[in-house]
Amino acid sequence: MTEPSKVIHVRNVGHEISENDLLQLFQPFGVITKLVMLRAKNQALLQMQDVNSAISALQFYTNVQPTIRGRNVYVQFSSHQELTTMDQSTQGRGDEQPNRILLVTIHHMLYPITVDVLHQVFSPYGFVEKIVTFQKSAGFQALIQYQVRQSAVSARTSLQGRNIYDGCCQLDIQFSNLDELQVNYNNDRSRDFTNPNLPSEQKGRSSQSGYGDMGGMYDHQSSAAGAVPYPQMGNAAAIAAAFGGGLPPGISGTNDRCTVLVSNLNPDRVDEDKLFNLFSLYGNIVRIKLLRNKPDHALVQMGDGFQAELAVHFLKGAMLFGKRLEVNFSKHPNITQGADTHEYINSNLNRFNRNAAKNYRYCCSPTKILHISSLPQEIVEDEIVRHLEEHGPIINTKLFEMNGKKQAHVQFETEEEATEALVCKHATTLGGSIIRISFSQLQSIRESS
Numbered sequence: 001m002t003e004p005s006k007v008i009h010v011r012n013v014g015h016e017i018s019e020n021d022l023l024q025l026f027q028p029f030g031v032i033t034k035l036v037m038l039r040a041k042n043q044a045l046l047q048m049q050d051v052n053s054a055i056s057a058l059q060f061y062t063n064v065q066p067t068i069r070g071r072n073v074y075v076q077f078s079s080h081q082e083l084t085t086m087d088q089s090t091q092g093r094g095d096e097q098p099n100r101i102l103l104v105t106i107h108h109m110l111y112p113i114t115v116d117v118l119h120q121v122f123s124p125y126g127f128v129e130k131i132v133t134f135q136k137s138a139g140f141q142a143l144i145q146y147q148v149r150q151s152a153v154s155a156r157t158s159l160q161g162r163n164i165y166d167g168c169c170q171l172d173i174q175f176s177n178l179d180e181l182q183v184n185y186n187n188d189r190s191r192d193f194t195n196p197n198l199p200s201e202q203k204g205r206s207s208q209s210g211y212g213d214m215g216g217m218y219d220h221q222s223s224a225a226g227a228v229p230y231p232q233m234g235n236a237a238a239i240a241a242a243f244g245g246g247l248p249p250g251i252s253g254t255n256d257r258c259t260v261l262v263s264n265l266n267p268d269r270v271d272e273d274k275l276f277n278l279f280s281l282y283g284n285i286v287r288i289k290l291l292r293n294k295p296d297h298a299l300v301q302m303g304d305g306f307q308a309e310l311a312v313h314f315l316k317g318a319m320l321f322g323k324r325l326e327v328n329f330s331k332h333p334n335i336t337q338g339a340d341t342h343e344y345i346n347s348n349l350n351r352f353n354r355n356a357a358k359n360y361r362y363c364c365s366p367t368k369i370l371h372i373s374s375l376p377q378e379i380v381e382d383e384i385v386r387h388l389e390e391h392g393p394i395i396n397t398k399l400f401e402m403n404g405k406k407q408a409h410v411q412f413e414t415e416e417e418a419t420e421a422l423v424c425k426h427a428t429t430l431g432g433s434i435i436r437i438s439f440s441q442l443q444s445i446r447e448s449s
Helices: 019-029 051-063 085-092 115-125 149-159 235-242 272-279 305-315 356-361 381-391 415-425
Strands: 007-011 032-038 043-048 074-077 101-107 128-136 139-146 163-165 168-175 190-192 259-263 285-290 298-302 326-329 341-343 369-373 394-402 405-412 436-439
Touching: 007 051, 019 032, 019 043, 019 051, 043 051, 051 074, 101 149, 115 128, 115 139, 115 149, 115 190, 139 149, 149 168, 259 305, 272 285, 272 298, 272 305, 272 341, 272 415, 298 305, 305 326, 369 415, 381 394, 381 405, 381 415, 405 415, 415 436
Parallel strands: none
Antiparallel strands: 007 043, 007 074, 032 043, 101 139, 101 168, 128 139, 128 190, 163 168, 259 298, 259 326, 285 298, 285 341, 369 405, 369 436, 394 405
């Protein structure tokens, strides 16, 4: 048998077998980082994240014959120890039939990706007629239709494997087998650039529903820093597009340090979950560590450098439990996992897994007014006041309905009281519902009328 490798060689891969079929065969054993279809040879090469995952898969399929769509496939270790980008782009999908419509999968998506961002990335290669985006259970995909086929070929050759932002949002591009995209609405999720008069409202079924099963998806886990030497595209411009044309004042969008050091904490009142509730307003939290030798210090690792920059910018100098917080970038690139670290990377309380673009727009420094959502439908204002009033006098409240869901604004006398209520009561249960709390940028509750 060939020497163990994280690359698995699959034979007897018939034309009816898709990338997605192969992924489903090997995903139970670990993260798949690359897949190359050798269509001319009825073979495929598939790279696991590590050798142990590949060994587990082959040990299992030594005793169980792997079958896809009624066809036996045969697996062994590849003589390759690593799949290069060259393998992927030339051998792999080179025998696909070129088409003017591209299917784009975005891996490791930490920033919001809109139609405008995609148009900015793909339009240098030719006239983009239509874009449709959709969310699959495994991630984000888009269909991009050019006016002519050669533009799609050029875009795929130039952009395959590149990142839209530094270190994330990696492009994986295939030719689609569709002839024409159907676009019903011009909005952040779909756009027909040849017909600017389409409505923006979506009523009834999403226009994207028909595209949900086009092409395979990859599981992806970000590689170690610097391990994938893909060139980057214009970072600041792409981020600005995601934020409607400009970043918040004072935000550069170029920071690459993910971990922040928080000091001057009140060690008697603060724990990891309270810090999570506060810092998760500015990005997804990977892990948090309170420093034992400095009880008023903590390290917070954010999802990426941009989210860390937002946290430093908006929380520096904020008051919490009688202390003025000092928030700076840490010299440590990340927090090492250990017994004294709290892991949040898989927490469903991370706020930026969905509606990331909307969450970014709501980022601000602590304010006196809290916005509370995910409230039970039958809630009354007195119940909300009773839930929060231990953190300070409540000046005003307003209960309202948005898209059929109950929400509220609650005003405290000071930003510090509102911040304390947020860190203590976000993700607590009220009337049987787990509530979500964030800072409101309203100057007074009257504005919400």
